[in-house]
Amino acid sequence: MYAVIMAGGSGTRFWPASRAGRPKQFLNVTGKGPLIVEACDRLGSITPDDHIILILGRQHGPEVKKLFAERSVHILLEPVGRNTAPCIGLGALYARHRGCEEAVAFLPADHFIRDEDSFVSALREAAVLAEATGGLVTLGIVPTRPETGYGYIRRGKEYDAGSGFAAYEVSAFVEKPDLQTARDYVTSGEYYWNAGIFVATPERILQEMEAHLPVFQKGLKEIEHALDGEDYERILEEVYRRTEGISFDYAVMEKTRSSVFVVPCDCGWSDVGSWGSLYDLRREEQDKQGNVREGDVLLEECSGSLVLARGERLVACLGLRNVLVVDTPDAVLVADLERSQDIRKIVNRLGQKGKESLL
Amino acid sequence: MYAVIMAGGSGTRFWPASRAGRPKQFLNVTGKGPLIVEACDRLGSITPDDHIILILGRQHGPEVKKLFAERSVHILLEPVGRNTAPCIGLGALYARHRGCEEAVAFLPADHFIRDEDSFVSALREAAVLAEATGGLVTLGIVPTRPETGYGYIRRGKEYDAGSGFAAYEVSAFVEKPDLQTARDYVTSGEYYWNAGIFVATPERILQEMEAHLPVFQKGLKEIEHALDGEDYERILEEVYRRTEGISFDYAVMEKTRSSVFVVPCDCGWSDVGSWGSLYDLRREEQDKQGNVREGDVLLEECSGSLVLARGERLVACLGLRNVLVVDTPDAVLVADLERSQDIRKIVNRLGQKGKESLL
Numbered sequence: 001m002y003a004v005i006m007a008g009g010s011g012t013r014f015w016p017a018s019r020a021g022r023p024k025q026f027l028n029v030t031g032k033g034p035l036i037v038e039a040c041d042r043l044g045s046i047t048p049d050d051h052i053i054l055i056l057g058r059q060h061g062p063e064v065k066k067l068f069a070e071r072s073v074h075i076l077l078e079p080v081g082r083n084t085a086p087c088i089g090l091g092a093l094y095a096r097h098r099g100c101e102e103a104v105a106f107l108p109a110d111h112f113i114r115d116e117d118s119f120v121s122a123l124r125e126a127a128v129l130a131e132a133t134g135g136l137v138t139l140g141i142v143p144t145r146p147e148t149g150y151g152y153i154r155r156g157k158e159y160d161a162g163s164g165f166a167a168y169e170v171s172a173f174v175e176k177p178d179l180q181t182a183r184d185y186v187t188s189g190e191y192y193w194n195a196g197i198f199v200a201t202p203e204r205i206l207q208e209m210e211a212h213l214p215v216f217q218k219g220l221k222e223i224e225h226a227l228d229g230e231d232y233e234r235i236l237e238e239v240y241r242r243t244e245g246i247s248f249d250y251a252v253m254e255k256t257r258s259s260v261f262v263v264p265c266d267c268g269w270s271d272v273g274s275w276g277s278l279y280d281l282r283r284e285e286q287d288k289q290g291n292v293r294e295g296d297v298l299l300e301e302c303s304g305s306l307v308l309a310r311g312e313r314l315v316a317c318l319g320l321r322n323v324l325v326v327d328t329p330d331a332v333l334v335a336d337l338e339r340s341q342d343i344r345k346i347v348n349r350l351g352q353k354g355k356e357s358l359l
Numbered sequence: 360m361y362a363v364i365m366a367g368g369s370g371t372r373f374w375p376a377s378r379a380g381r382p383k384q385f386l387n388v389t390g391k392g393p394l395i396v397e398a399c400d401r402l403g404s405i406t407p408d409d410h411i412i413l414i415l416g417r418q419h420g421p422e423v424k425k426l427f428a429e430r431s432v433h434i435l436l437e438p439v440g441r442n443t444a445p446c447i448g449l450g451a452l453y454a455r456h457r458g459c460e461e462a463v464a465f466l467p468a469d470h471f472i473r474d475e476d477s478f479v480s481a482l483r484e485a486a487v488l489a490e491a492t493g494g495l496v497t498l499g500i501v502p503t504r505p506e507t508g509y510g511y512i513r514r515g516k517e518y519d520a521g522s523g524f525a526a527y528e529v530s531a532f533v534e535k536p537d538l539q540t541a542r543d544y545v546t547s548g549e550y551y552w553n554a555g556i557f558v559a560t561p562e563r564i565l566q567e568m569e570a571h572l573p574v575f576q577k578g579l580k581e582i583e584h585a586l587d588g589e590d591y592e593r594i595l596e597e598v599y600r601r602t603e604g605i606s607f608d609y610a611v612m613e614k615t616r617s618s619v620f621v622v623p624c625d626c627g628w629s630d631v632g633s634w635g636s637l638y639d640l641r642r643e644e645q646d647k648q649g650n651v652r653e654g655d656v657l658l659e660e661c662s663g664s665l666v667l668a669r670g671e672r673l674v675a676c677l678g679l680r681n682v683l684v685v686d687t688p689d690a691v692l693v694a695d696l697e698r699s700q701d702i703r704k705i706v707n708r709l710g711q712k713g714k715e716s717l718l
Contacts, residue, residue: 016673016675298705298708298709298712300701300704300705300708301698301701301704311672313670313688313689313690313691314375314689314690314691314709314714314717315690315691315693316375316690316691316692316693316705316709317692317693317694318692318693318694318695318698318701318702318704318705319694319695319697319698319701320682320693320694320695323679323682323693325691325693327691329672330672330673331672331673331674331675332672332673332674332675332684332686332691333675333676333677334674334675334676334677334679334682334684334693335676335677335678335679336677336678336679338678339660339677339678340677342659342660342677342678343677345659345660345677346657346659346675346677349657349659350657350673350675353657355673358673
């Protein structure tokens with residue numbers, strides 16, 4: 001099968017490790033390598049490198065080409081970010097152009113998945129379903145806590161794909177809930193986290209574009225004519241410039257009249273949305289006092305802390321509880337680990353102060 | 360009057376700003392300049408530069424000569440540290456050699472004094488007393504809290520020096536007390552902190568050396584013969600090598616049969632013994648949330664914290680309370696500010712790990 005890995009994000013939630021020029025997908029947040037490389041690697045058993053299409057912002061072209069210099073993955077550079085719907089359209093177009101008629105998985109580049117076997121099995125099942133039904137399939141992450149930061153997918157009646165693998169019709173995509181609602185969702189057993197992972201044939205995607213984003217679909221046709229030609233970049237830029245940013249969820253999944261299925265997946269997924277969630281992910285690295293450390297770190301009577309020395313400098317801590325320390329060559333962040341979702345406040349203030357070089 | 364400034368200390372309590380090669384007296388701990396320079400400057404109104412004798416370890420020769428390149432202070436380098444008694448003996452010898460018959464003040468280089476006028480007045484009074492009586496005079500710091508980290512001086516009967524300035528005979532030098540005893544001391548009004556500041560004529564000091572450290576006194580005579588000669592450094596080293604380290608308090612003040620006086624001094628003195636005490640000293644710099652900052656620091660919802668960016672790097676903090684952050688080019692320390700007296704634990708572990716370059 002083909003895979004389109006969407007790496008257009010530009011978050012600040014991992015400042016100071018992530019910067020505008022070096023967003024999360026390029027970070028070694030888990031200690032194993034850049035997330036974008038992990039995202040490709042975990043598909044190894046179902047997708048050869050030359051069936052992988054990476055889509056990301058043009059400004060990250062040099063870095064991604066360096067990362068994948070030895071590999072045959074395809075790299076498409078978006079001139080400007082326009083959210084996931086155009087990105088998925090472009091990926092589907094390119095896959096079809098490469099001769100792909102089978103299912104394509106569309107995946108964010110910056111997520112963490114603990115159990116890669118479960119994940120790949122679910123993707124494979126979703127592909128079978130997408131090809132057999134011609135519908136849209138999404139992975140539904142089995143929720144492990146009443147998370148209010150994610151959207152949810154409500155399942156409808158079970159669909160017997162004949163493979164013994166559970167699949168359901170989608171009854172609804174629902175917005176981020178409040179805590180009580182999230183608790184009800186988890187208790188009911190009928191809701192999954194929406195991880196933004198879709199599987200469908202290129203044909204299905206392009207038909208959905210025509211139905212729900214007809215203007216962009218015309219643009220895609222222009223791009224298709226220009227593919228492999230000298231005008232490609234100019235045309236791509238023209239089309240993207242005049243396209244509005246919109247998510248695939250909102251533009252297509254919530255409106256489509258095609259069949260939509262959800263394949264449940266219990267794979268230890270996380271969107272790694274903050275330093276705090278990274279600390280949770282790296283639980284198995286914790287010492288007896290619950291500290292996670294990386295690099296040249298010396299901890300004395302500390303507990304529950306995440307201390308990352310990435311600045312070629314010693315980081316020594318004494319008597320701390322639940323503290324986050326991230327040292328980089330030009331900035332060091334010290335924060336209450338439980339406040340790590342507020343790091344944008346730091347980034348905003350740096351912006352106000354005109355400290356562009358640190359953003 | 361003459362002054363001998365003793366700068367032989369080699370503490371680790373201000374790690375990572377202070378190092379073995381750069382102890383506290385060379386640090387700009389108060390934000391105003393190196394403590395050793397402050398110690399000289401505050402004597403400006405009573406002592407010309409060429410009546411100031413700085414005594415410090417040989418390893419700090421280059422740094423101190425650079426600091427005082429434009430000034431006519433005298434610099435004596437000890438080949439090895441032997442605590443304060445030999446240092447005071449050497450200072451007295453050198454002052455006498457320079458022709459000094461009047462009182463000499465012997466002062467540590469690494470203390471903080473808020474009210475320099477009160478301090479200088481007390482020194483001047485002590486000098487008058489030392490010259491008039493031929494005795495030993497110590498400054499007694501009026502205690503402001505029941506500090507258990509200092510030794511105390513118990514005063515005896517008042518001595519009328521005829522100047523209207525209070526002075527007392529010393530009744531006893533007492534060791535660091537426990538908290539209840541310290542409280543009693545403060546309440547009684549009869550105890551002062553022992554700041555290790557003495558005033559006496561060189562003759563008195565050298566006679567005390569003869570009485571209480573006769574072996575070292577013989578060494579001092581050898582040094583005296585060698586002063587200004589080619590053998591000076593070799594002889595100084597020989598004498599120091601065979602001399603035991605001992606404090607002037609213990610060797611002389613507690614044993615002398617001469618008159619010993621204490622001149623009370625209420626001058627906002629601190630030995631700046633830890634980052635925590637430095638934070639207290641710099642109270643007037645605190646922002647509304649009680650933070651003290653230095654350098655390129657960005658604080659978001661922090662309180663009661665001391666954040667020093669001395670590493671040419673941004674230090675950003677979020678949601679912290681009572682935290683100490685000290686950033687230097689090769690190490691950053693993050694600690695509970697109230698635990699700052701335990702920084703030696705960090706330094707000890709660095710030593711165990713063989714990280715000499717960071718010590």
